[in-house]
Amino acid sequence: MIRTENLSKKFGDTHAVENLNLQIEAGEFFCFLGPNGAGKTTTIKMLTGLLHPTGGRALLGGHDIQQQPIEAKKIIGYVPDSPFLYEKLTGREFMRFVAGLYRMPENGYMENTARLLEMFEIHTVADQLIEDYSHGMRQKLSFASCFLHEPKIVIVDEPWVGLDPKNIRFVKNFLRQKTREGVTVFMSTHTLSIAQEIADRIGIIHNGRLLHMGTVPQIMSLAEKPGSLEDVFLELTQDNDA
Amino acid sequence: MNQVGVIMRAKLLMAGHAIASVRHESKLKVGVIGISVVALWVGALLLFLEGLDWLTRFGGGIGSIIVVRMLGVLGMVVFFMLIFSNVLVSFSTLYRSREVNYLVQAPMSFRSFFLARFVECVAFSSWAFAFIGSPVIIAFGITNDAPPGFYLASLLYFLPFVVIPSALGAMITLVLARIFPRLKMRTMALFGCFVILMFFVYWQRSFDAAQISEDSLLPAILDVTAQTQSALLPSHWAARGMLAASDGEYREALFSFGLLASNALMVLWLAANLAGRIFYPGWSGLAGQDRTRIRLPGRGILGRLDGLLAHVPNPVRALVVKDVKLFWRDPAQWSQFVIFFGIMALYIANLRNARGQLQQEFWRSWIACLNIGACTLILATLTSRFVFPLVSLEGRRFWILGLAPLSFHRLVWQKFWLSVATTSVFTVGLAVLSAYILRLELVYFALSVYSVLITNFGLAGLAVGLGTLFPNFQEDNPARIVSGMGGTLNFILSVGYIGFVVGAQTLILQWRVLNLFRSEQAFYVALGCVVAFVTALSVVSTIVPMRLGLKNLRLMEF
Numbered sequence: 001m002i003r004t005e006n007l008s009k010k011f012g013d014t015h016a017v018e019n020l021n022l023q024i025e026a027g028e029f030f031c032f033l034g035p036n037g038a039g040k041t042t043t044i045k046m047l048t049g050l051l052h053p054t055g056g057r058a059l060l061g062g063h064d065i066q067q068q069p070i071e072a073k074k075i076i077g078y079v080p081d082s083p084f085l086y087e088k089l090t091g092r093e094f095m096r097f098v099a100g101l102y103r104m105p106e107n108g109y110m111e112n113t114a115r116l117l118e119m120f121e122i123h124t125v126a127d128q129l130i131e132d133y134s135h136g137m138r139q140k141l142s143f144a145s146c147f148l149h150e151p152k153i154v155i156v157d158e159p160w161v162g163l164d165p166k167n168i169r170f171v172k173n174f175l176r177q178k179t180r181e182g183v184t185v186f187m188s189t190h191t192l193s194i195a196q197e198i199a200d201r202i203g204i205i206h207n208g209r210l211l212h213m214g215t216v217p218q219i220m221s222l223a224e225k226p227g228s229l230e231d232v233f234l235e236l237t238q239d240n241d242a
Numbered sequence: 243m244n245q246v247g248v249i250m251r252a253k254l255l256m257a258g259h260a261i262a263s264v265r266h267e268s269k270l271k272v273g274v275i276g277i278s279v280v281a282l283w284v285g286a287l288l289l290f291l292e293g294l295d296w297l298t299r300f301g302g303g304i305g306s307i308i309v310v311r312m313l314g315v316l317g318m319v320v321f322f323m324l325i326f327s328n329v330l331v332s333f334s335t336l337y338r339s340r341e342v343n344y345l346v347q348a349p350m351s352f353r354s355f356f357l358a359r360f361v362e363c364v365a366f367s368s369w370a371f372a373f374i375g376s377p378v379i380i381a382f383g384i385t386n387d388a389p390p391g392f393y394l395a396s397l398l399y400f401l402p403f404v405v406i407p408s409a410l411g412a413m414i415t416l417v418l419a420r421i422f423p424r425l426k427m428r429t430m431a432l433f434g435c436f437v438i439l440m441f442f443v444y445w446q447r448s449f450d451a452a453q454i455s456e457d458s459l460l461p462a463i464l465d466v467t468a469q470t471q472s473a474l475l476p477s478h479w480a481a482r483g484m485l486a487a488s489d490g491e492y493r494e495a496l497f498s499f500g501l502l503a504s505n506a507l508m509v510l511w512l513a514a515n516l517a518g519r520i521f522y523p524g525w526s527g528l529a530g531q532d533r534t535r536i537r538l539p540g541r542g543i544l545g546r547l548d549g550l551l552a553h554v555p556n557p558v559r560a561l562v563v564k565d566v567k568l569f570w571r572d573p574a575q576w577s578q579f580v581i582f583f584g585i586m587a588l589y590i591a592n593l594r595n596a597r598g599q600l601q602q603e604f605w606r607s608w609i610a611c612l613n614i615g616a617c618t619l620i621l622a623t624l625t626s627r628f629v630f631p632l633v634s635l636e637g638r639r640f641w642i643l644g645l646a647p648l649s650f651h652r653l654v655w656q657k658f659w660l661s662v663a664t665t666s667v668f669t670v671g672l673a674v675l676s677a678y679i680l681r682l683e684l685v686y687f688a689l690s691v692y693s694v695l696i697t698n699f700g701l702a703g704l705a706v707g708l709g710t711l712f713p714n715f716q717e718d719n720p721a722r723i724v725s726g727m728g729g730t731l732n733f734i735l736s737v738g739y740i741g742f743v744v745g746a747q748t749l750i751l752q753w754r755v756l757n758l759f760r761s762e763q764a765f766y767v768a769l770g771c772v773v774a775f776v777t778a779l780s781v782v783s784t785i786v787p788m789r790l791g792l793k794n795l796r797l798m799e800f
Contacts, residue, residue, distance in 0.1 A: 050644050050800040073647040084638040086564060088571035090537045093564075096548065100560020101646035129535045129571070 001026045001153055001184040002047065006056035009042050009208075016042040018208045019056065024186060024201075026152070029179045031199035032188045035237050039208040040188040041081075044157050047186065048078050060153055074102070077151030081158040083142035087131035091122055091141050094130060095148060102149040109148070116144040119174075121167075135162035143171065147178075154178065156187040160194070172198055196229040206237050245350040249358035271712070275727045278734045283377060290381035298385055309382070310485065316378065317477030320371055321407050327367045328411025329418075334719055335363050336412070336517075337419055337525055346525065356412075356517030360510075363412060368404040370725070379484070388488035395487035395495050402499070402506035403480045409506070409513040416516050419524035476502060544570060557648050561656045565632065575628070575720065582624060586672055589616060593679045607755045610686040611748040613676050617694045618743065621669045622701055622736040629661040629705035630732050631720040633795075634713045640800045650795045654710055658788065661702035669694050685769070689747060693776060697743055700780035701736055707787020708732040711794045739783050746772045 002024040009017045017039040024030045034040045045051040047058050049065045049072070058065045063072035086094060092113065099109035117123040120140040130138065139162045146154060154175070160168050175185050176198055189195055195202060196216055203213040212222060216229065223232040264272055297305045297312070336342070336359050345355055379396045382388070471478055483498025539545050547563045554562065569575050593613075633654065636643055643653060673694035677687045712728025723729060750768045759765040 045800070048641075048645055050641060052797075052799060070647045070649065073645055076645060078641065078645045080641050082638075084641070086568060086639060086642075088568045089564065092539060093537070093567065096539075097560045097564045098642070098646075100556040100563070101643070101648055103556045103647075127536045127538050129537065132535055 001028070001061060002030075002186060003059040004043075004047070004056065005059075007043070007046060007053050007058055008055035009039075009046060009051060010054045015208045017046070017053075017205075020205075020210055022203065022210070022213070024184055026184055027179050027182045029176065029185045029198055029200045030187070031195035031202045032186065032205065033190075033192065033195060033202060033233060034188075034205035038205045040205060041157060042208075043205070044078075044155055044186075044188055047155055048076060049073065074149075075152040077146035077149070077154045079139075079142050079146045079154070079156045079159055081161055083138045085130045085138055085141065088129060090127050090129055091117065091133070091137075092126040094141065095126075095145055098145045098148050104149060112148050112150070113144075116147055120144045120170075136164060136167065139163055140167065143174075151183065153184045153186065156185065158189055159187065160189065160191050168194075192228070192230045192233055202229075204233065204236060211236060245348075245354045246358045249345075250361060253362065275731050278731050282734050283373065286374065287377035287381055290378050291384060294381050294385045310481075311471075313378075313382065313481050313484075314471060314478060317481045318475060320375065321403075321475065321477040324367055324371065324404060324407035325411045325414070328363055328408045329414050330721070331367045332360075332363045332408075332412040332415040333419065334721075335359050335366070336415065336521065337528055342525070346522075351518060352521045353514045353518035356514050356521060360408070360412060360513070364404055364408045366722075366725070367408055367411070371404065372400065382484075383488060386488050389490050391490065391492060391495070392484065392487040395492075395499065396484055398499055399480045399483060399502060402502040403476060405506040406476045406502070406509050409509040413509075413513045413516055416513070416520055416524060419528060420520045422524075422528070476505060479505075557646065558652070558656050561653065562660055565657070565660055568635070569628075578627065582620070582627075583668075586620060586668070589620070590672070590675055590679065593676055604755050606682070607686070607751040608748075609680060610677075610682050610690060611744060611751055613680060613682075614673075614690050614693045614747060615740065615744045617669055617673045617676065617690070618697045618701075618740045619737075620672065621665055621694065621697060622733070622740055624665050624668070625661060625701040625705035626729065626733045626736060627724055628720070629657070629665070629702060630709040630729055631723040632657045632661075632706065633709045633791075634715060634717065634723045635720060637715040637718060640715065644800055651792060654706060654788065654792055654795065657709075658702050658706045658784075661706060662698050665702065666695065666698045669698060686751070689751075689769070689773075692773065693743055693747065696776055696780045697740065700739055700743075700783035703780075703784030704736055704739065704787050705732055707784075707789075707791040708735070710791025711787065713795075713798075715800075735783075739779065742779055743776050746775055 002022060004020050004022045007017060007020040007022075008015070020039075020043060022030075032040055032043065042051060046053050047060065047065065049069050052066065057067075060072040061075045063075075065072045086097070089097065095113045095117070096109065099113070104112075114123070117126050120143055122137055122140050122144065125133065125137060130141070133141065139159070143159070156175070159171060163171065172194060175187070179185055179200070187195075187199075199216060201213065201215055202219050204211045204219070212219060220226070220229065220232055223235050225231070225235075294309060297309050299305055336356070339359075342359075345358070348355075380393070383392050383396075479498050479501045483495045483502070486492070486494035486498065537545065540549075543550075544567050547566060548559070551559050551562060670691060673691045677690045682690065708728055708731060712726070712731065714723045714726055714728070717723050717726075750765070750772050753759060753768070754765050759768065
């Protein structure tokens with residue numbers, strides 16, 4: 001569902017991402033881990049078409065995001081880490097706006113909006129201006145709008161910021177459920193315990209290069225001493241620093 | 243270093259970095275903007291030189307009196323405009339800026355906080371005055387053979403002169419913010435409408451008094467401008483001091499400077515102490531307002547927009563509905579739009595004063611040309627202020643549009659058509675109404691309406707195209723987006739475009755009045771050529787910036 005071929009991005013002389021090769025299948029929950037500045041957000045921005053790669057390409061559902069952006073974007077949903085939304089729209093109006101952008105039929109929009117707003121527990125504030133929302137409410141609205149057009153690929157950048165434990169559990173289960181329905185989830189996170197709990201496969205990126213990729217047991221086996229994913233992650237990235 | 247100094251130093255460092263970053267910008271872009279800005283300044287200087295020279299020579303001595311009074315009018319208008327703009331600027335700088343939360347939690351007094359932020363208010367509100375005012379002062383100095391001391395005095399007067407209205411504006415904002423959280427929005431809106439209405443009634447009366455005949459020109463002008471000579475007005479102190487400096491009377495000039503500087507310090511002291519007392523309760527009151535603002539679908543015009551635009555296909559409809567709602571729900575946007583309406587109403591109301599001149603063919607053709615100029619300049623102001631920032635305002639929300647299955651081509655052209663559809667309603671209406679009030683003959687009538695209609699396209703193309711070519715995605719405040727380099731370039735090019743449109747028409751209409759055409763048929767052929775030229779120019783003004791803007795957007799990364 002997601003394939004990158006030697007995907008690279010340079011900012012001046014700095015390699016933010018270098019020759020990244022990924023193959024993520026339909027229904028897979030892929031967690032992308034890495035220290036700050038490793039290249040996670042740059043990768044996500046290239047996958048979503050917000051950044052132009054300086055080398056290689058990214059294919060989503062078989063569509064090159066640079067060559068066939070419209071076709072690729074039809075099947076993507078994206079939740080950024082800082083959900084900047086239109087402050088002067090209400091939550092419901094924002095959902096309608098997104099439905100319009102994706103040319104959803106009126107019936108489909110109404111049904112999906114009602115269901116998603118209720119599911120993310122923002123139906124009670126749906127007619128309030130977004131500027132009055134808390135960070136968590138914005139994040140939930142961002143999630144709800146992401147799933148409005150029923151995407152086949154969902155790209156999520158550090159989604160837990162601003163969510164309370166109850167909502168973290170809900171989002172976790174919701175994303176897991178979506179992968180069972182065939183949706184591919186590509187998630188960047190620093191919350192290693194969650195990645196360990198829900199990821200089918202994990203990729204670790206450091207200094208723009210993919211260090212390791214595999215299932216959780218495969219990644220855990222890379223460590224010299226047994227421990228949690230956090231220990232393994234620190235060991236792997238520390239080794240690389242040295 | 244004290245805390246105000248620390249903040250000022252950080253601001254200066256940021257300004258230095260911003261200036262240094264120009265090196266990384268496209269040389270062509272920087273060159274075009276730089277040359278345009280210099281050309282505008284030199285053009286303004288030449289225009290003021292010519293105008294002041296003509297006025298000084300007018301009517302043997304009368305002209306000099308008129309020049310002095312005009313400087314008084316200019317000073318007074320700038321003074322009140324600075325108060326008004328500071329009310330708006332200081333609200334965003336003191337209460338709404340992203341830095342405020344950080345600075346309020348810092349261990350510094352609110353008095354220091356105010357002083358640090360006030361410098362920014364002064365800079366933001368007065369740089370345009372410095373840019374446009376300097377050619378006026380220099381032109382005045384040259385036409386009056388002023389000594390070098392005059393230019394030095396003008397430079398010295400600038401700071402205290404802008405500090406007084408800025409501090410007054412900031413004090414009004416401090417008081418309003420203290421009271422505002424306790425008032426209901428409806429009460430505030432009604433109060434605002436009342437103040438605006440009173441302002442226009444006052445100006446209307448002033449203009450009525452200015453219905454002058456040629457034999458009573460000087461007394462009428464002196465009568466109308468008498469209020470600018472009030473000894474209580476800082477603009478009068480500045481004007482008096484500068485006039486004294488231009489005559490080499492430095493004692494008098496120094497006295498005026500002392501008057502200005504001491505009052506500036508006193509007003510600043512008052513404002514800082516007022517801030518020390520009422521800033522925090524006001525800020526905290528605003529932060530603690532009842533946040534339940536509900537907008538039910540299907541209620542009001544905005545709630546019904548989707549239904550009203552049902553025939554417009556998505557995603558264009560979604561974008562239009564979004565843009566309209568964001569505009570009308572932002573008081574900083576619509577309140578300025580209301581002021582534009584006021585200016586238009588004032589213009590229409592005063593057109594009847596020109597009727598007296600309509601008996602002569604010469605004046606009739608001139609007024610027709612000036613009418614096109616006035617309507618298109620109002621339009622240029624509308625597009626520069628409201629249309630140019632549309633793309634920039636997507637800003638940090640570009641991930642929503644960037645991720646949508648929507649081409650940038652469609653997005654940018656949607657903003658163009660939205661601009662044309664909205665501004666045409668107002669400006670073509672204004673053109674029809676003004677042409678009707680002026681009782682223009684059919685050919686002038688048709689030319690006025692066509693010119694205004696076609697310039698809607700040209701100016702929208704310039705504003706949307708240049709807004710896409712020079713976007714500022716870091717800024718949420720449209721007023722600040724407009725005051726950047728791209729906004730300035732857009733306004734300069736818009737005025738230049740209008741100059742060509744109006745100039746071409748004025749040329750042939752004046753030739754007709756002067757009977758320079760061999761026949762009526764020759765006039766209509768020339769008219770056809772001018773219409774074709776204006777149309778072609780408008781097409782170029784639409785297509786070229788839009789293409790450049792779109793190319794820039796496609797290459798951009800978010």
